[in-house]
Amino acid sequence: xxxxxxxxxxxxxxxxxxxxxxxxxxxxxxxxxxxxxxxxxxxxxxxxxxxxxxxxxxxxxxxxxxxxxxxxxxxxxxxxxxxxxxxxxxxxxxxxxxxxxxxxxxxxxxxxxxxxxxxxxxxxxxxxxxxxxxxxxxxxxxxxxxxxxxxxxxxxxxxxxxxxxxxxxxxxxxxxxxxxxxxxxxxxxxxxxxxxxxxxxxxxxxxxxxxxxxxxxxxxxxxxxxxxxxxxxxxxxxxxxxxxxxxxxxxxxxxxxxxxxxxxxxxxxxxxxxxxxxxxxxxxxxxxxxxxxxxxxxxxxxxxxxxxxxxxxxxxxxxxxxxxxxxxxxxxxxxxxxxxxxxxxxxxxxxxxxxxxxxxxxxxxxxxxxxxxxxxxxxxxxxxxxxxxxxxxxxxxxxxxxxx
Numbered sequence: 206x207x208x209x210x211x212x213x214x215x216x217x218x219x220x221x222x223x224x225x226x227x228x229x230x231x232x233x234x235x236x237x238x239x240x241x242x243x244x245x246x247x248x249x250x251x252x253x254x255x256x257x258x259x260x261x262x263x264x265x266x267x268x269x270x271x272x273x274x275x276x277x278x279x280x281x282x283x284x285x286x287x288x289x290x291x292x293x294x295x296x297x298x299x300x301x302x303x304x305x306x307x308x309x310x311x312x313x314x315x316x317x318x319x320x321x322x323x324x325x326x327x328x329x330x331x332x333x334x335x336x337x338x339x340x341x342x343x344x345x346x347x348x349x350x351x352x353x354x355x356x357x358x359x360x361x362x363x364x365x366x367x368x369x370x371x372x373x374x375x376x377x378x379x380x381x382x383x384x385x386x387x388x389x390x391x392x393x394x395x396x397x398x399x400x401x402x403x404x405x406x407x408x409x410x411x412x413x414x415x416x417x418x419x420x421x422x423x424x425x426x427x428x429x430x431x432x433x434x435x436x437x438x439x440x441x442x443x444x445x446x447x448x449x450x451x452x453x454x455x456x457x458x459x460x461x462x463x464x465x466x467x468x469x470x471x472x473x474x475x476x477x478x479x480x481x482x483x484x485x486x487x488x489x490x491x492x493x494x495x496x497x498x499x500x501x502x503x504x505x506x507x508x509x510x511x512x513x514x515x516x517x518x519x520x521x522x523x524x525x526x527x528x529x530x531x532x533x534x535x536x537x538x539x540x541x542x543x544x545x546x547x548x549x550x551x552x553x554x555x556x557x558x559x560x561x562x563x564x565x566x567x568x569x570x571x572x573x574x575x576x577x578x579x580x581x582x583x584x585x586x587x588x589x590x591x592x593x594x595x596x597x598x599x600x601x602x603x604x605x606x607x608x609x
Contacts, residue, residue, distance in 0.1 A: 258271050377454065378469055
């Protein structure tokens, strides 16, 4: 096996063909310490099961995710998350197992179910493999023609999921629609051949290097674009209510633990977290449940309005907008605010929510329903962390009464 010190790093121009940017993971990540090379039909084995790779579900900076068939239960499909050799599979598995303890067994769990885990050795190193149920990301569904009730049930599931974590003092740390999904229970109701037919043909890009010497075992024979699982869900779900679940626990820690402040997406970053990192220059901050609550509010807004709350803006803009929505500058931020050339402080919260109401109305059943979600969101998105409600309090909010 090559070591990272012996390798010659690849560049995009080293390949004859390049997949559409953003549609697949980067080819240059298939190097020692990076992704594990796979092809459709490969069989991976744990101590208890064998899994046949059937399609790709997605990818991220530290893992690829695959649709697989359990060969000892041919009618069962699962998701295999295969981390890079430098990934955090052990940590994520630990957090998933801890979160399972927050489930009361009365209702379905709203945290991704870890079914199996094992290690996979390959040309790029040793990779953690997490075997879970299959989810379709909410981010891929938010623009689909889904009913207001479906959206409210899904939003309620988000609160239940975060409540499940917080009951065992786990902070997710990167809570947004990209890390939440809906269980694809329809996979257990169809034959494997029907499922694969529904998913359609593969979109493949051959991996061919310009220099033959660089065509090493570190590379897969081709790279696969993820299947459209959202389209499959829309075709097969019918009137089924969504079972919302959260996943991607790479940033999860116990409440009160110090963690890097810049590890979450902008849309998931509470203003106090952004302030600590980008205004005070702190390298770490304390993981808090209240920061997760802000992220929850942002996720619910995006799910109902079908557009993100803070679209296309950076951390400084999030801080400034949060201040203006509140109509005041927290005492601990006053010196920073006065030292910068900010726009005058204005209480434009009413103007903001008037515009937000127009967007939220499209995902609500009527005007009263829209008023209800705005009332909820204004409480959840409080500037002061101590003013935000807990998950248990949010579950009792009047807006959720009909789906609780």
